[in-house]
Amino acid sequence: MIVDQNTKIYGVVGYPLGHSLSPTMHNSAFEASDLNAVYLAFETKDLAGGMQGVRGLGVSGMSVTIPYKSAVIPYLDQVDDLARMIGAVNTIVNDAGQLIGYNTDAAGALKALEDKAQLSGKACILVGAGGAARAIGYILKQKAVTLKVANRSRERGEELADFLNCQYIALDDLEAVTADIVIQATSVGMSPDKDACVIPEHILKQGMLVMDVIYNPIETKLLKMAKDRGCLTISGLSMFIQQGAEQFRLWTGMDPPFSTMAQAVKQLLMKSDQT
Ligand code: NAP
Secondary structure (H helix, E strand, O other), rough: OOOOOOOOEEEEEEOOOOOHHHHHHHHHHHHOOOOEEEEEEEEEHHHHHHHHHHHOOOOOOEEEOOOOOOOHHHHHHHHHHHHHHHHHOOOOEEEEEEEEEEOHHHHHHHHHHHHOOOOOOOEEEEEEOOHHHHHHHHHHHHHOOEEEEEEEHHHHHHHHHHHOOOOOEEEEHHHHHHOOOEEEEOOOOOOOOOOOOOOOOOHOOOOOOOEEEEOOOOOOOHHHHHHHOOEEEEEEEHHHHHHHHHHHHHOOOOOOOHHHHHHEEEEEHHHHHHO
């Protein structure tokens, strides 16, 4: 790869970034598409300074991650309708100096789900009430999915249920729930706490569609249990790669090299699992 005066700069802003998979995923995509572009990790506690840098230095595009997906909105010139409704931006396009915000988490989750099943008319229990749950709940609502929201903190759970115009249930009441689709959208089960799971095993029934937003490990405890009980499963990795593919499309206007991106991320996750 040659870096010169024409190289376009992209990156991810967040704090902490930990072992972000985005640089590996997007650099593999740029290389496979023969683009003179590079993607970097910008870990900062100074969002205002970071956004001034994006503007002042003409950074071509950014991913935005925890904890800045909502906080970044005031620094943008435009926010597309979906991101505005969800209240979170995970992608910025620098269009000739205008910073435009998008949310590709919602589209990524939808693509991952629609690749496995037809959604309209299905009953879904959405576990979690953070940014990921909000994006997924909002897009599923547009697809005529009947939702229930379960969350640890009642206040946040009820707030999301109000937003989605659906019922809130406490995590303890999951025991009695039946659904066609179960979506795990909390941070529980993420490495190194791989044995944690907020969803009771016995509610998982043959033929159910079960998605976990966690992508490290690729197969979470929930997905292992769901497979064993005859459910159809979707890893958070599918959602992650789909949201990244949508970012690539927004930044470049080109079709993303999907299998290259998936391969690069899987290799990185397998390597980090061995260390
Ligand atoms: P967030 O806004 O911080 O929300 C965290 C959620 O997890 C809340 O519902 C929180 O419940 C719940 N939670 C945390 N610890 C818990 C515990 N010990 N027991 C029960 N519930 C607990 O985070 P987020 O942005 O929604 O992200 C959630 C996860 O999704 C993260 O792991 C993130 O990496 C992942 N994610 C994946 C993708 C992807 O592409 N696959 C995209 C976005 C996010 P309370 O409200 O009670 O605190």
